Amino acid sequence: MLQTQASIIQARRVGPGMSILTLRAPDIASRARAGQLVLVRCSDADDPYLRRAFPLFAITPPDIALLVRADEPGRRWLAHQATGTIDLLGPVGRGFTLSPLTRNLLLVSEGLAIACLAALARVATAAGIAVTLAAGAPSATTTLPADLLPTDVEYLVATADGSLGQRGTVASLLPDVVQWADQIGAAGSPALYRALSEVIARHRLIVDDDFAQVWWLGPIACGLGTCLSCTVETRHGRVLSCREGPVFRLRDLDLTAIEMDHYGEVNRA
Numbered sequence: 001m002l003q004t005q006a007s008i009i010q011a012r013r014v015g016p017g018m019s020i021l022t023l024r025a026p027d028i029a030s031r032a033r034a035g036q037l038v039l040v041r042c043s044d045a046d047d048p049y050l051r052r053a054f055p056l057f058a059i060t061p062p063d064i065a066l067l068v069r070a071d072e073p074g075r076r077w078l079a080h081q082a083t084g085t086i087d088l089l090g091p092v093g094r095g096f097t098l099s100p101l102t103r104n105l106l107l108v109s110e111g112l113a114i115a116c117l118a119a120l121a122r123v124a125t126a127a128g129i130a131v132t133l134a135a136g137a138p139s140a141t142t143t144l145p146a147d148l149l150p151t152d153v154e155y156l157v158a159t160a161d162g163s164l165g166q167r168g169t170v171a172s173l174l175p176d177v178v179q180w181a182d183q184i185g186a187a188g189s190p191a192l193y194r195a196l197s198e199v200i201a202r203h204r205l206i207v208d209d210d211f212a213q214v215w216w217l218g219p220i221a222c223g224l225g226t227c228l229s230c231t232v233e234t235r236h237g238r239v240l241s242c243r244e245g246p247v248f249r250l251r252d253l254d255l256t257a258i259e260m261d262h263y264g265e266v267n268r269a
Contacts, residue, residue, distance in 0.1 A: 001092060001223065002027050005085040009063060014148060016141055017070045018112070019079050021086075026062030028090050034059065034119035035095030035185075035215060035247040038066070039223045041087035042074030051089065052078070053220040055116030055246075067115035067144075092223045093246045096120050096185050096213055098127070106181035107133040108196060110170055110188030114144050116215045116246075120185050125150040132156065132177055136170025136188075139163045171195040179203045186250070187215040190258045193250060200250075212250035216241050233257035 006023035013019045028038065039051035052074045058065035070079035078086070098105070098120075105124045107117045114135050124131045132154040137143040140163040146155050157165030158173055166172060171192060178184070178199050186196055193214055200212060221229040223242045230241035233254040239245070 001089055002031075003087070003089050004028060006064075006088050007085050008081060008083055011079075011082045014067075014145055017079075019068050019070070020057065020065055020148070021068055021078065021081070022058075022063055022065045023086060023088070024062055025064050025088060028088060029059055029061040029064050032056055032059045032064065032091040033095030034123050035116055035213075036091040036093050037220065037223070037242075037246060038064070038088045038090030039092060039220070040066070040078060042078045048074040050074075050221055051223070053092070053223070055119075055215070056091070057115045057118050058122065059119050067112065067118075069112055089223055092220065093242050094244065096215075096247050097210060098124060098129070099183055099210060102129055102182040104180055104182045105129050105131045106177055106184045107131065108170060108174065108184065108186040108188065108192070109133070109135045110192050111137055111142065112144075113187035113215065113217060116187050117185055118144075118149060121153050122150055125152045130154075132181075134158070134170050134173040134177055136160075136173075136192075137164075171199075174199040175203065183210065184212040184250075185214075186212065187217070189217070190255055193253065194255050194259070197250060197255065209249055209251065213247050214250045214253065216246045216248055216253075220246070 006025035009024050010022040037053050042052045054066045056064055057067040068079045070076040109117050121131050134156045136158045138160045158168050158170050219229050220242050221227045225240050225243045231238050232241050234252045235254050
């Protein structure tokens with residue numbers, strides 16, 4: 001992992017409270033893989049103190065791009081930067097792995113978790129792989145614009161209010177698309193991963209370990225494995241997302257323990 005000062009190349013607003021920040025970071029871009037993170041210092045001072053973790057939305061050496069949602073103080077500060085440099089640490093963690101046998105790739109996302117799948121879509125289409133992206137969002141205004149994806153990607157959308165695509169959640173799209181996929185990459189909630197596991201079990205007789213890979217959306221603070229804030233429950237015990245993730249095999253996650261932890265956190269709040 002490297003620390004670097006990345007120059008802002010472009011800041012583009014792409015929706016309400018959302019922008020794409022393109023940064024010149026050749027050392028990170030040359031090493032990064034789809035699914036990895038960077039930790040961004042989101043202040044000129046000490047508040048907020050902790051860096052913010054962002055998945056790499058695009059990797060086009062010497063540049064990288066981040067999808068920024070201005071929904072809290074640190075990310076709001078970053079979203080308003082148009083010139084200058086940004087302090088980065090990265091790349092963090094393990095990214096997605098594409099099998100050399102994959103010809104049809106299914107990507108599944110909820111909300112702005114789609115940010116960590118866009119780079120994978122670019123890698124796959126460049127390799128001649130057919131890509132379908134099934135995305136869920138609350139409404140049309142919170143959906144990633146189609147022009148931010150490679151033109152060859154088949155983009156299927158479900159919105160909670162029915163304002164774009166099919167009404168409902170992205171899970172409702174899965175039965176029609178899981179059957180033909182050679183490999184799946186997903187980013188979303190534990191509930192989505194549970195639904196994806198159930199659809200795979202119903203519609204696929206045999207799958208290998210890397211068939212479904214998922215991006216874990218938990219907090220990452222230090223990125224070095226010292227703060228222990230990014231612990232994830234797996235079938236092999238607890239691991240750190242910043243080291244073993246943020247991309248995991250779906251079958252390795254202990255979804256029952258993860259959902260119980262999430263339920264406990266909601267009730268304690």
